Amino acid sequence: MHLNSTETSHSTTLQYVHWFRHSAPYINAHRNKTFVLMFDGEAVLHDNFQHIIHDIALLHSLGIRLVLVHGARPQINQNLQASQIDTPFHQQRRITTRESLSCVMNAVGSIRLQIEALLSMGLANSPMYGARIDVVSGNFITAKPYGIRDGVDFQLTGEVRSVDTDAIQRHLNNHNIVVLGPTGYSTTGEVFNLLAEEVATKTAIRLQADKLIFLGKQQGLLNEQGQLQREIRPSQLNHYIGLYQASQPEMALHLRGAQDAATQGVNRVHLISYASDGALLEELFTRDGAGTMITDAHYEEVRTANIQDVGGLISLLRPLEEEGVLVYRSRERLENEIEQFAVIERDGTILACAALYPLPVSDNELRSAEIACVAVHPAYRKSNRGSQILHYLEDKARSLGIQQLFILTTRTAHWFLEQGFEPASVDDLPNARQALYNYQRNSLVCKKSLT
Structure with missing residues (x-):
């Protein structure tokens, strides 16, 4: 049997209507909830990033309170290479020298401006038409030196000391999207290079966010047979952290962050792909989702x-x-x-x-x-x-x-x-x-x- 274009169009419309109806409970459940979304520098460079921004704008229009946390590793690497500066890694952290700090700051600032520009688009015939989004960034993260570990001085590499949750909440209450980068500031005015994964995790925990979402390279958490694990408990993650430690260190960082957040008050942590168009919406508004959900909530099994x-x-x-x-x-x-x-x-x-x-x-x-x-x-x-x-x-x-x-x-x-x-x-x-x-x-x- 051959379907003509009218029948095909009608079938597609019915599928959309069916999906939209079934997404309604999720739309109602997510309204006024706080989500922290983390994506790394590779996601920003990917062709799908513009679609991610459109989906973020849609979430904002549905009344979801959003904190975006971005990384910048490839952009920093590019700046360092252009300046012929070498910064080795130890314990999956970059040793940030004083001469390399300007490369870090330029990369982080450039990405922030790019995100703000994309969220400001309002062209007719585009998904952003009619969207009025105020984006706020600032010195919300206080940092401290990572110090000397295993005899290695990490210099201007730091870790999160505190998160100004009151200021972030005020901006969220005013319907702003808050953007955080992988930098923090000390009480003496110094800038520290941080892990974006740590910024996202600590922010979600301090805000007691309803969801922490990591957008990574792969669809979600895969077992040894390559099968997607749709739901898993944080206590089960140690095995996978060890599994990914050498082959995919970024994924291991996501899993560590997920484990910390899920055991410290964040109800749901999600792992999805930044390369898959619509994965964010599918994860949030369908029953099966698109990736992996990590939760320590005690429901009947x-x-x-x-x-x-x-x-x-x-x-x-x-x-x-x-x-x-x-x-x-x-x-x-x-x-x-x-x-x-x-x-x-x-x-x-x-x-x-x-x-x-x-x-x-x-x-x-x-x-x-x-x-x-x-x-x-x-x-x-x-x-x-x-x-x-x-x-x-x-x-x-x-x-x-x-x-x-x-x-x-x-x-x-x-x-x-x-x-x-x-x-x-x-x-x-x-x-x-x-x-x-x-x-x-x-x-x-x-x-x-x-x-």
């Missing part, structure tokens, strides 16, 4: 059920079975199928459950599975626990190589459609599942592609 959960499952499922919402499952059947179930449990109570059943398919059929028995405790049905457990099973299905999911429901088809499923028919089911379809229940069929 979704997990695979075990035999001890059978009693709790029965208590949760029986009322729905008696109403005819769910098909009856005996204790024996639940015990036999317990590994197919996922649950959310808190204080010994099963708050939500669902099951994933891989379906037998023939050679010419897509690998398929059915999600069944989705149930949420009545006291928690206004929460997102149903979405959580569905998302968990979708990830499990992907790991099993499942290409499409089916659900059969008599009363909650609209909810599954909101979760990205599409209306389908009995004929769309794999042949083996069609043979077991109960025409007396007359369940609606919905499907979702995982490819």
Whole structure:
């Protein structure tokens, strides 16, 4: 079947409308929240940086309070090379000599002016049209010398001593974007070269920011198999810091900052790519995101059920079975199928459950599975626990190589459609599942592609 341009345009519009509707809860949740965004000098040089600036302007227009922290390593290196000055590194920090300080200050000042200029654009037919953004920078970071470490004098390289959070908050309250660079000032008037990652981390902690976002080279945190880790706890980061220490020192710095921030009051830390157009919006306004989220928040975990959960499952499922919402499952059947179930449990109570059943398919059929028995405790049905457990099973299905999911429901088809499923028919089911379809229940069929 061939789609004409009108049909293609309509399909694209519907996808946009669907995304926009589902982003509304995130827009409401993020309004008036404080985000610290850190990007290094490589990000500023990348072709996608102008799109990042447009997305930052959009976040600002949605009422998000923004602090931007930029790095400047490649720009400093270029200035030093032009001046034929050599500054070695030790412990991933540049040894900043007095003669090299002007190269550092010129690079940092140039980037700040570039950011201010990009955020001031207001050309018609551009994403910045009509945006009135006031950008503020200043001596918000007080620094102190990094000192002598391992016998090495770091000279004018420093570390963060304090952050003027009161001044930053005043500017944020006035709807300004605050821009910080990798420099700080001492009480004696000296300028110190700092790690941008440390400036961002300390600022987020002192502000008790709602989010700290690192825009780095890669999509997020990858494990040894190259798989993206969508969510991880700060306690799990030590392994990855060691893994990246030699090969990607900048990533190791991001992970250290993430670990410090997540354990000192910053609820969410995100790692995303500066090279991926729209990654910032995707991370903030979609359920799956675009990178890795690091959090130490203590939510109920979704997990695979075990035999001890059978009693709790029965208590949760029986009322729905008696109403005819769910098909009856005996204790024996639940015990036999317990590994197919996922649950959310808190204080010994099963708050939500669902099951994933891989379906037998023939050679010419897509690998398929059915999600069944989705149930949420009545006291928690206004929460997102149903979405959580569905998302968990979708990830499990992907790991099993499942290409499409089916659900059969008599009363909650609209909810599954909101979760990205599409209306389908009995004929769309794999042949083996069609043979077991109960025409007396007359369940609606919905499907979702995982490819």
